[in-house]
Amino acid sequence: MNELMSGNEAVARGAYEHGACFGAGYPGTPSTEILEEFAKYDGVYAEWCPNEKVALEVGIGAALAGAKVMAVMKHVGVNVAADPLFTLSYTGTNGALVIITADDPSLHSSQNEQDNRNYAKFAKIPMLEPADSQEAKDYIKIAFDISEKFDTPVFLRMTTRVSHSKSIVKLEDPVDTKDTTKIRYNPAKYVMVPFNARVARVGVEKRLQELRSFAETFPENRVEMNGTDAGIITAGMPYNYAKDVFPEYSYLKLGMVHPLPVKLIREFASKVKRIYVIEELDPFLEEQLKAQGLNVTGKEIFPYTNEFDPGVVKTAIGGNNGNLIDLSQLTIPPRPPNLCPGCPHRGLFYVLGKLKAFVAGDIGCYTLSFMKPLEGLDSCICMGASIGMSHGMSKALKDKGKGKVIGVIGDSTFIHSGITPLLNMVYNKSNAVIVICDNRTTAMTGMQEHPATGFTLQGEETKTLDFAVLASALGIDSVRVIDPYDIKNTRTVMKEELSKDGPSVVISRRACVLLKRDQADAIKPLKVNHEKCTGCKACLGLGCPPISWKRFEDMSGVSIEKKTKKQEGIAVIDTSLCNGCTLCQQLCSAGAIEEV
Amino acid sequence: MINGGKNMLLAGVGGQGILLASEIICKVMMTAGYDVKKSEVHGMAQRGGSVTSHVRYGKKVFSPIARKGDIDILISFEKLETLRYLDYLKSNGMVIINDAELYPPSVNLGDATYPEDIPETVRKYFEIVKIVNASDIAVRAGNIRTVNTAILGVLSAYLDTIEAGIWESVIRTSFPEKVIKENIAAFNLGRKA
Known part of the structure; x- marks a missing residue:
């Protein structure tokens, strides 16, 4: 049977058909759907881990027990997993272990454009690279076979265009597999102390020579x-x-x-x-x-x-591409992605943008709030960097930085790599304030579970990490919880925490507006009462998609009385897009924003 | 035209149902016996951002994206987005424009103006330009959320080698049971528009 599949769906299908039983990873565009799709097949175990290093280590353990395993991550995730990766090349895998790296040429959804083929050479690991969905399904199988045959981890390199394009794939039945897992003791192979690692190191070069010969006649x-x-x-x-x-x-x-x-x-x-x-x-x-x-x-x-x-x-x-239309002759306003209507990040970053402070940001939807009009974030490097950076900046600035340095990090990102730098802030007596934007999900990659959501990848209920308890346990004395839909309180709490000595943690808690599970109240959209709007534009400062500005001169057939001499127009809310978060209502001193 | 097929580009704004529309086109072409590929990029909070989907079908398709100047049909779900991708069209390409305006942030804030007379601008470059009010069709079909199916109906009328029955059967398997009737109605109204 033929099916239209994305490259990511095809990898998951191929792993399932080939009897892979174990998957671990951390969400990251463009890789996310691989593990999500794999997790749906019968008889497989799949988990989201806190980060890619953990995922690879989980994979190594499962493979050493004899399982057929894939560890799935985006290109920058391999940086996080690089520490176990290089020594895994020495130990080999016993079972089969394929590391999927999804690279992102053109940085569609990434902070850099690194070429992870270099990791294959660097770590002396073979790498396969499919060109479409059928090959993605075929190559994951070949990758498992090479891993078993040569006792080596194998990279499968995807790129955004392969991961997210769809093409026709021929489906096959899954092979029958036997569970061959057991505890296998082999210290010379697994205990990479120098004495053993020197021997394994020679083995890696020998294996690479064998793989070179294999490559000469490899049909692909x-x-x-x-x-x-x-x-x-x-x-x-x-x-x-x-x-x-x-x-x-x-x-x-x-x-x-x-x-x-x-x-x-x-x-x-x-x-x-x-x-x-x-x-x-x-x-x-x-x-x-x-x-x-x-x-x-x-x-x-x-x-x-x-x-x-x-x-x-x-x-x-040197071919001729024909005469293309010159778009530079047309005026086309750009349409960048924006925080959703009702996004809980908007209220927080509206407040942060107005504070005279450096806001070290992190990886998540909220990174978009660096743009106008919010301008509420001043840096973004990698997962978890906000906390270490804000601490370092605060230390370097000494008194000049007092009350002026904030680190902002999402819930999933904090779990990924924010815990150790937060401990560092306590240990080294920081003065920065850390805000955990807890929207109860991994929103940017499409609502994946994480250790603080209470559910696993395969939908089982599990323990829920409590950020406040964790922060206290690490030694943070001041932990506050705010609702970012409440602008006034958000501002008050931020100012209070910035004025304190020592590190603070503010948990800005409100579920992502797209996360259906956690939406408590029915949406009550808002509208602008034209009789009351004074045209002050305060609501436009939120950059909320449903709110737009209409000039009087552009409105034909409507007569609206000016409230002030200088008034040039009114704000309008597209009620079909409004999610009723009330932020604009809180900013409207004229009381012009009302429920529909 | 590639091996008896076509290159299409669907353009619009995140949330307009473009990815589902291109999925349906692909399944129709698959059912009709063509090789087909499609490509788009998701992630990074695409809601409200500019979204495109390339669809290519023919006897054998290699690249899932077409190069500039090689698109046969540009299907634009929003007027402004039509302009953004005009350079992808072949000189004899055709344009289907949904008569809908969604303001980008700079226009909302009053920093930029939404271009006027977009259909006229497009007509300066291309002869075959079809303007359709898909929202109006969707309302007539009984569900405002059938805008994308209405646009597929319009497109189907220009792909005369594909029987309407194939479109209908794919649409029936692409939506939840309770909205199939409205989607079929929107498709048929679009086909006649």
């Missing part, structure tokens, strides 16, 4: 001979872009991007007049080919940054 390193004018060496999604615009060229499509089949590449190169290496981001293949003395063309003509498309490939090699 595929040669497609057509014309001999030009040959293209590529892997993953760029293969499709090239095939689209240069079907007449010959191809060496690498299903495995590390280690490379050097003989196969030389043989291919000898059959064509010139070689183009087509790869997004780093010249990862190109540099290795050039080191082999091959004369190839790569980043001289292709961009280093952003994902490609067929047009990029065509333009680089």
